[in-house]
Amino acid sequence: MNIVDSVNSLGLPKGEYLVFGSGPMSQYKIRESEDIDLFVSNKLYQKLKADGWEEMGKLASNNLRLSKFNVEIFKSWNFGAYRPEFKKIIATAEYVDDVAFAPLSEVLKWKSAFGRPRDLDDIKLINRYLKV
Numbered sequence: 212m213n214i215v216d217s218v219n220s221l222g223l224p225k226g227e228y229l230v231f232g233s234g235p236m237s238q239y240k241i242r243e244s245e246d247i248d249l250f251v252s253n254k255l256y257q258k259l260k261a262d263g264w265e266e267m268g269k270l271a272s273n274n275l276r277l278s279k280f281n282v283e284i285f286k287s288w289n290f291g292a293y294r295p296e297f298k299k300i301i302a303t304a305e306y307v308d309d310v311a312f313a314p315l316s317e318v319l320k321w322k323s324a325f326g327r328p329r330d331l332d333d334i335k336l337i338n339r340y341l342k343v
Contacts, residue, residue: 212237212243212244212245212247212281214230214234214237214238214244214247214310215238215307215308215310217247217281217282218230218247218249218310219308219309219310221282223249223251223255224255225309225311226301226311227251227252227254227255228249228250228251228252228255228284228311229249229250229251229300229301229304229311229312229313230247230248230249230310230311230312230313231248231249231250231285231288231300231313231317231318231321232244232246232247232248232283233245233248233333234247234248234312234313235305235312235313235314235315235318236315236318236333236336236337238307238312239315239340241333241336241337241340242333242336245281246281246282246283247281247282247283248282248283248285249282249283249284249285250285250286250288250295250297250300250313251284251285251286251297252286252297252301253286253297255284256277256284256285256286259277259284260277263279264277264278264279264284265277265278265279267283274286274287274288274289274290275287288300288321290321290324290325291324291325291326292324293320293321293323293324293325295317295320295321300313300317303317315337315340315341318333318337319334319337319338322334322337
């Protein structure tokens with residue numbers, strides 16, 4: 212899956228979203244991602260909801276999300292003790308062809324806090340990629 216092309220095709224305003232979840236791992240060819248998770252500003256979340264994106268129930272993380280195509284939109288990224296603010300994360304984003312990605316350091320923090328078995332596997336993969 213080409214995440215950059217998929218995200219660009221959505222026509223989202225720059226500075227209002229970033230690719231999170233396993234998307235950064237896929238972009239850096241650490242492992243493939245089956246979908247695209249976007250952490251967005253509250254303003255963009257409300258606009259997409261008004262535009263007809265379907266609001267889904269809460270995940271185990273207690274986050275509401277919007278869904279359309281193979282994209283899930285989150286206005287909060289609260290997983291366990293990891294509760295980043297959108298403005299702080301977007302300020303540290305890494306850009307690929309104008310698409311903002313969460314830094315791998317933030318993906319590590321999130322996966323460490325959430326701690327599912329697949330997260331623990333991903334932590335090993337990211338650390339190997341970063342040669343930590």
